Amino acid sequence: MQTLYADARAGRWAHAWLGEIRWWVNARRGLIVPLALWLAVATISCFGVYLAQRDRPPAVGGDFDPAVVIVPVRGVPAHLHEMWQSFCTQSYRPIRIIFAVESAADPAYAALKALAGGPPVEIVVAGLATGRGQKIHNMLAALGRLQPSDAVITFADADIAPDADWLVRLTRELDPRRPDMASGYRWLVPTDERWSTAFICVMNSSIATARRDPRWAHAWGGSMALRRPTLDALTLNKFWDRAVLDDLTLSGAVRASGGRVRSPRDVLLRTPASYGWKDGIAFARRQYLFARLHAPHLWVLAAGATTFPLLGWAVALPLAVTGDKIAIGVIIAANVLDHVRARLRARVPRKLWGTELPFRVALLDRWATPAWLAIHACLIWSTLIGRSITWGGRTYWIDAQQRLERIDTHSRLRK
Numbered sequence: 001m002q003t004l005y006a007d008a009r010a011g012r013w014a015h016a017w018l019g020e021i022r023w024w025v026n027a028r029r030g031l032i033v034p035l036a037l038w039l040a041v042a043t044i045s046c047f048g049v050y051l052a053q054r055d056r057p058p059a060v061g062g063d064f065d066p067a068v069v070i071v072p073v074r075g076v077p078a079h080l081h082e083m084w085q086s087f088c089t090q091s092y093r094p095i096r097i098i099f100a101v102e103s104a105a106d107p108a109y110a111a112l113k114a115l116a117g118g119p120p121v122e123i124v125v126a127g128l129a130t131g132r133g134q135k136i137h138n139m140l141a142a143l144g145r146l147q148p149s150d151a152v153i154t155f156a157d158a159d160i161a162p163d164a165d166w167l168v169r170l171t172r173e174l175d176p177r178r179p180d181m182a183s184g185y186r187w188l189v190p191t192d193e194r195w196s197t198a199f200i201c202v203m204n205s206s207i208a209t210a211r212r213d214p215r216w217a218h219a220w221g222g223s224m225a226l227r228r229p230t231l232d233a234l235t236l237n238k239f240w241d242r243a244v245l246d247d248l249t250l251s252g253a254v255r256a257s258g259g260r261v262r263s264p265r266d267v268l269l270r271t272p273a274s275y276g277w278k279d280g281i282a283f284a285r286r287q288y289l290f291a292r293l294h295a296p297h298l299w300v301l302a303a304g305a306t307t308f309p310l311l312g313w314a315v316a317l318p319l320a321v322t323g324d325k326i327a328i329g330v331i332i333a334a335n336v337l338d339h340v341r342a343r344l345r346a347r348v349p350r351k352l353w354g355t356e357l358p359f360r361v362a363l364l365d366r367w368a369t370p371a372w373l374a375i376h377a378c379l380i381w382s383t384l385i386g387r388s389i390t391w392g393g394r395t396y397w398i399d400a401q402q403r404l405e406r407i408d409t410h411s412r413l414r415k
Contacts, residue, residue, distance in 0.1 A: 034308065034311040034312050034314075034315045035312050035316060038311070038312025038313070039312070041305055042341070045206070045341055046337045046338075046344070047211065048210045048211035049341050049345045050344055052344075052348055053348050059091070059168040060168075066094050067152035067167060067225075069087065069095055069096070069155075070098045070139055070142040070143070072135045073106075073112065074102060074106065075108055076107050076108050077108070079159065079161060080111060080158075082272065083160060083161055084118060085161075086163070088118035090119075090164055090167050091167075092171065095119050096120040096122070097118075097119055098121075099122070100124045101123065101126065102126055102128060102129075103127070104125050124141045126140075132243055133396060134392055135392065136246050139246060146228075151228050152225060152227055153226050154225040155221060155223075155246070156222060156224075157222035157271075159222070159271055159272065160270070161272065162269045162270070163269075163352075163353075166223070166267065169267050170182050170183075170184055173262040173267075174225060178258075179254065179257045179259035180259045180261070181225065182226075182261075183217075183219035183220050183223055183224045183262070184220065184223035184263070184267030185222075185223070185268060186220065187204075187352075188200065188201040188271050189349075190273055192274045193360070195360060196275050196277045197280070198363075199280065199375060201273055202361050202364045204273075207302075212264070212265060214262055216297070217263040218247065218248055218251040219250055219254075230257070234253050242403040242404040243403070244391075244404055245294055248295050268348070270353065284376075285382060286389055288302065288379065288383040289383045291383075307377050307381075309370070310370065310374060313331075313370055317331070339366060341365075345357070345365060387399070394407050395408040
């Protein structure tokens with residue numbers, strides 16, 4: 001009897017809540033969409049981080065094809081020693097390194113010539129770029145020094161500090177039967193205690209732990225690998241003519257050839273980071289300007305993922321102040337998902353490197369999601385217009401066909 005009574009009470013309670021929800025939806029039809037999108041973004045983000053923090057399969061050794069790592073450099077990298085030690089300890093063998101600089105007058109030239117105790121090194125002086133981005137110009141100069149035995153070609157940025165199994169994990173994604181490309185992604189590690197650095201790091205981690213899918217994944221220029229037949233078939237000299245950006249354009253070339261871009265979750269590269277507000281804003285805006293020009297669907301996706309939660313807050317908070325139960329429930333649910341996401345994200349560096357998230361980054365991720373989302377969204381929307389990109393001491397002007405129009409040079413090389 002008591003069970004029947006309890007069931008009846010539960011039924012009446014559920015019926016009352018369903019009635020209240022129906023009334024709320026009918027009364028506020030225009031408000032349900034931003035709240036639903038907010039919960040959807042929070043759920044998808046949480047699921048992506050869950051996938052990112054799972055245990056990685058072991059990096060199995062074996063016989064490897066000879067590989068070359070091409071590293072375009074401008075100025076002496078702030079963490080040159082860490083980068084070099086990472087290359088020296090790679091479990092993938094044999095490898096050789098080609099550093100590509102603009103000029104022998106670049107201080108990086110002498111610093112790179114002094115490297116010793118690791119894999120074979122070649123330094124290529126590319127000269128000044130006039131019809132393409134300087135980074136691409138340097139990379140093409142390095143590609144001109146390939147040897148017939150170079151079976152795997154990898155591109156890397158000069159600010160990374162990869163794990164010893166980086167190349168093994170990256171190259172095992174390459175299917176010899178397909179013209180595919182594999183790419184990792186950066187995991188920014190603060191080297192200072194500035195809030196500006198922490199904000200950039202937490203925004204970057206939201207991208208690093210997003211779900212990867214070969215149907216829409218794009219390469220990141222700091223870690224890209226291709227097999228030699230794939231590279232030879234792409235005719236990059238032609239494809240990169242009057243191009244500024246390397247990775248998104250290379251992704252397009254691979255797809256046009258029938259290949260896929262593989263972005264495995266277990267190839268995250270620690271990248272030392274230190275940003276003032278001015279440098280951090282310039283860095284973020286440059287990434288999203290490139291995305292809008294070369295991969296507009298990624299720009300739209302990023303804009304929506306950062307804006308929808310903010311719209312949800314803007315709708316839910318005024319309603320919650322009036323005691324609206326639905327709005328209060330949505331706020332609680334979204335915040336629970338955010339805390340779960342932050343807890344899962346903290347496991348990523350713990351599992352990969354045995355380190356904890358820096359205090360300020362963890363604090364922002366767990367307790368200040370609206371704050372860093374607002375900054376992130378503002379940075380993305382600030383790139384809605386404009387076709388000039390300042391990068392590496394130059395301003396590149398890009399036309400409506402995403403081709404280089406002109407270059408303005410305005411800074412010296414960093415010592």
